[in-house]
Amino acid sequence: MSETTWLSEWDELAFDNRFTHELPADPETANQTRQVHNACYSRVTPKRVAAPELIAHSPELASQLGIPDALIRSDQFAQVFGGNLVHPAMDPFAMCYGGHQFGNWAGQLGDGRAINLTECIDRNGVHQTLQLKGAGPTPYSRFADGLAVLRSSVREFLCSEAMHHLGVPTTRALSLVLTGDWVTRDMFYDGNPQQEPGAIVCRVAPSFVRLGNFQLFASREEEQTLRQLADFTIRNDFSHLGEPSPEVYAEWFAEICQRTAELMVHWMRVGFVHGVMNTDNLSVLGLTIDYGPYGWLEDYDPNWTPNTTDAQGRRYRYGNQPQIAQWNLAQFGGALLPLVDQRVESLQTGLSHYVQTFEEGWNAMMAAKLGLDRFRGEDDLALFGDLLQVLQLAETDMTLFYRELAKVPCESEVDAVCDSLSDAYYKPEEVTDEVREQTQNWFDRYRARVRSADISDANRRERMDRINPLYVLRNYLAQLAIDRSEQGDHAGITELLDVLRDPYREQPGCERFAEKRPEWARHRAGCSMLSCSS
Numbered sequence: 001m002s003e004t005t006w007l008s009e010w011d012e013l014a015f016d017n018r019f020t021h022e023l024p025a026d027p028e029t030a031n032q033t034r035q036v037h038n039a040c041y042s043r044v045t046p047k048r049v050a051a052p053e054l055i056a057h058s059p060e061l062a063s064q065l066g067i068p069d070a071l072i073r074s075d076q077f078a079q080v081f082g083g084n085l086v087h088p089a090m091d092p093f094a095m096c097y098g099g100h101q102f103g104n105w106a107g108q109l110g111d112g113r114a115i116n117l118t119e120c121i122d123r124n125g126v127h128q129t130l131q132l133k134g135a136g137p138t139p140y141s142r143f144a145d146g147l148a149v150l151r152s153s154v155r156e157f158l159c160s161e162a163m164h165h166l167g168v169p170t171t172r173a174l175s176l177v178l179t180g181d182w183v184t185r186d187m188f189y190d191g192n193p194q195q196e197p198g199a200i201v202c203r204v205a206p207s208f209v210r211l212g213n214f215q216l217f218a219s220r221e222e223e224q225t226l227r228q229l230a231d232f233t234i235r236n237d238f239s240h241l242g243e244p245s246p247e248v249y250a251e252w253f254a255e256i257c258q259r260t261a262e263l264m265v266h267w268m269r270v271g272f273v274h275g276v277m278n279t280d281n282l283s284v285l286g287l288t289i290d291y292g293p294y295g296w297l298e299d300y301d302p303n304w305t306p307n308t309t310d311a312q313g314r315r316y317r318y319g320n321q322p323q324i325a326q327w328n329l330a331q332f333g334g335a336l337l338p339l340v341d342q343r344v345e346s347l348q349t350g351l352s353h354y355v356q357t358f359e360e361g362w363n364a365m366m367a368a369k370l371g372l373d374r375f376r377g378e379d380d381l382a383l384f385g386d387l388l389q390v391l392q393l394a395e396t397d398m399t400l401f402y403r404e405l406a407k408v409p410c411e412s413e414v415d416a417v418c419d420s421l422s423d424a425y426y427k428p429e430e431v432t433d434e435v436r437e438q439t440q441n442w443f444d445r446y447r448a449r450v451r452s453a454d455i456s457d458a459n460r461r462e463r464m465d466r467i468n469p470l471y472v473l474r475n476y477l478a479q480l481a482i483d484r485s486e487q488g489d490h491a492g493i494t495e496l497l498d499v500l501r502d503p504y505r506e507q508p509g510c511e512r513f514a515e516k517r518p519e520w521a522r523h524r525a526g527c528s529m530l531s532c533s534s
Helices: 008-012 018-022 059-065 069-073 075-081 150-166 211-219 223-237 246-270 318-335 344-369 378-390 398-405 433-452 457-467 475-486 491-500
Strands: 041-043 053-057 093-095 098-101 104-108 114-121 127-133 172-185 194-205
Touching: 008 069, 018 041, 018 114, 018 223, 053 059, 053 075, 053 491, 059 172, 069 075, 075 172, 098 211, 104 211, 150 172, 150 194, 150 475, 150 491, 211 223, 211 318, 223 246, 246 318, 246 344, 318 344, 344 378, 344 457, 378 433, 398 457, 475 491
Parallel strands: none
Antiparallel strands: 041 093, 053 172, 093 114, 098 104, 114 127, 127 194, 172 194
């Protein structure tokens, strides 16, 4: 490293490695799989790769981090974010945590294929952690290689940025680097492994601490480490709560419950299905974290899960996400009991706050999706509930339905509303006379509700288009970009990202990005359900 001449542009990054400076480290330095006790992290160096090549990046995030264009264009940038070079001011590490996976306690998990490269302060004065996903093995890799393939990395890069521009709290993605190496993966765990191009995503967030970080220390009765991490998190990310104490721990838990409830409302609003809502995949900051076998609802089906591993039990299906988040928070609350002197009631308040926050947020969100003035109580609840039943009468594209509904006039009489919504239906033959009648009956009630609030059609459409996206990262769109990239054409990634940067406004010439899932994509690999390898 001493022989490396670092470009002067690196001096513009305000490095701040507070996690490694303030929390207990694993004393063992060998990068071998092991159980790590009484430590929040293990120092580890990324694995060298053959030929790192930057194929996509987020200009907005780079600017926020203070990374100049000249540095991004340099070979050194690809070398650093491909894992080959570590700046002297960086202090790479992998976090130690545990978690419940599919409802079962899994013990120690940790950053098995993620290495936190460095921490810095962005131009807004916000602390950020830059994390490489797919940069090689760590002490937490268990039986895996710690690497990532191009297809999963493209999906993570695109979805991180797409969610940000949708207004959904999320980790971000700075860069996507092709490694020049080949990685062996069995995409569907069916005994057919293949060689795939390797890639690394640089993920960015104020913190990557998860619910599972605290669970692991509590499960091992490592109370001192549990308290150290809790105090660190409160002082750095929740400083407005004051100095840690039993009362502040309870307030902190309640705020995490609130942030998580707000996140669930956002997921339900845009039709996002995480797919792997294990407790180690929920952020204490209320961010969407760990994009694996996620998916977007195309036809509205609350029982749909994108994860092949979840296909039978459907624990993490779209409609179950709010309940799973509450369950996860309850497990997290149990881990905090030593910090609140075992006063269960102080944490039950936080869980009640979750329920209230979600219910209020859901009602306000649904009112907004329909362009209404506000939520008015039981009558609106019935209107919302009946709408969700109508959406299941025929295979209906959720995203397009709300955009088309915004165009249907309420100031005049419409007696064939299904014709106005035809672009949202996948199978016209399913739109029977019965479906037409039930949909019309619902629309007549909706129209009366809109008129009672004296909302003009123009105002209603403006409201609806502001909250209902036109462009979302449909799985087949991501797969088309992956197909091109695997053939050496990476322009599809940038083209798709450019559209997703402005998801609520109609963009001339981009109509193909707002179309229903084509029939060929219904069961094609990568376009429907995905495995955890995806």
